[in-house]
Amino acid sequence: MRMGLAIDASCDIPQKFLDDHGVTVMPITVRVDGETFLDDRSPAEVRRFIDRKLGDRSHSAETEPCSVEDVQRLFLDKLVLEQDCVFCLTVTATRSPINDHVNKASFAVLKHYRAAREKAGLSGQFLMRVVDTRNLFAGTAPAIVEAARLIGLGETPPAIRERVTHIANHSYGYMLPRDLYYLRARAKKKGDRSVGLFSAVLGSALDIKPLLRAFRGETGPVGKVRGFEHGAESLFGYAERRVRAGLLVPAVCVSYGGDLTDLDKLPGYADLRAACAEHGVELMEAPMSITGMVNVGEGAITLGLAAEDHEAEF
Structure with a gap:
């Protein structure tokens, strides 16, 4: 079974880790003083934000997390064709709507994935598992690191979900x-x-x-x-x-x-x-x-x- 990992952009984790483990990043749109930044953890975009010296006045910024429809498109156009199971780890649901958006999108994804896979000549079931890390920024990292480790070991989806949930709670x-x-x-x-x-x-x-x-x-x-x-x-x-x-x-x-x-x-x-x-x-x-x-x-x-x-x- 091909298993993958997706996170939202506010989960702080090194770029090398994302590259090494093929982690998909669900982006967040940030608008500050008429400028728009696509927060997808791209080092270049982070550098552009810092170089523009927007940090001291960005408290008035508008942030727009990945919508339900955006998550659906990401999965149906890409991830259901590349993986058989994807774990989505998000920042805590108590501080952000991202977890709710991904959960809502999962219903449509699981309803329509078969047509997308059959069109691409793929068969078999697709699984989408959403895990609330119950944390913020670097606090999401332990659950993400553990999920990647278990995926690398080829553990079963139920075992991965149980362990990652345990780590999130600690x-x-x-x-x-x-x-x-x-x-x-x-x-x-x-x-x-x-x-x-x-x-x-x-x-x-x-x-x-x-x-x-x-x-x-x-x-x-x-x-x-x-x-x-x-x-x-x-x-x-x-x-x-x-x-x-x-x-x-x-x-x-x-x-x-x-x-x-x-x-x-x-x-x-x-x-x-x-x-x-x-x-x-x-x-x-x-x-x-x-x-x-x-x-x-x-x-x-x-x-x-x-x-x-x-x-x-x-």
């Missing part, structure tokens, strides 16, 4: 923003009251940054740190401790809304890199998607890993 996604004013402006644009004006003003005045966590579909602050660099050191130190304690998936993904070479300049990152090398854990570095930068601001960090239940201390 994935921790963290976010460290640079600019609370930006975060609040974007939240206000989306009708999200999670970052209040008083918190934004106080945080910016005192240079206090929140550490935000996405876990099982819920997002919220789990700690406060003074200064971005101290926040990065705290976050990387936490990840290092989890690596040494043992992970459910041997990978830590870090996404950054800027030049990835900046990561090595941040305190604590070298220690995290050393711990990953020592324990056979892959440290994956990914540029933050355009959608991610629009929602949390340029220069932010997100980090994802999968571990047994634990209390994070910052």
Whole structure:
């Protein structure tokens, strides 16, 4: 059975991983100040967004995720002809309509795929399995990495779905923003009251940054740190401790809304890199998607890993 993997563009994962595993990306359209960007995780498009210096004012941007009809066309015109089973992993359904769109599209795909395959001279059943990663940005990476590993091993679709769902339920996604004013402006644009004006003003005045966590579909602050660099050191130190304690998936993904070479300049990152090398854990570095930068601001960090239940201390 030919099995494939599809993700939405806001799932932060390195381009090399996407290429190596033939992952299909469901795009998101982003409109900022009259310019349109197709967020399909293309490095060139991400670079164009950063070079145009739109990050500091893109809180007013409009994002348009792949519609139900777009997903249907992608599958019926392409994926049902290339694969016999496709796993679609999306960002958490509690923060985005993408999961709902893909689920709705799956009904039409499963209803009409036979005609498309027969026209191409193909026979046999086609399976489409949708999995909610229950996380955001780099926090989606553990489930994606595990799905690709199991597909490579030729595991059965039921076994893959069960395991990937388990990993999704044990994935921790963290976010460290640079600019609370930006975060609040974007939240206000989306009708999200999670970052209040008083918190934004106080945080910016005192240079206090929140550490935000996405876990099982819920997002919220789990700690406060003074200064971005101290926040990065705290976050990387936490990840290092989890690596040494043992992970459910041997990978830590870090996404950054800027030049990835900046990561090595941040305190604590070298220690995290050393711990990953020592324990056979892959440290994956990914540029933050355009959608991610629009929602949390340029220069932010997100980090994802999968571990047994634990209390994070910052």
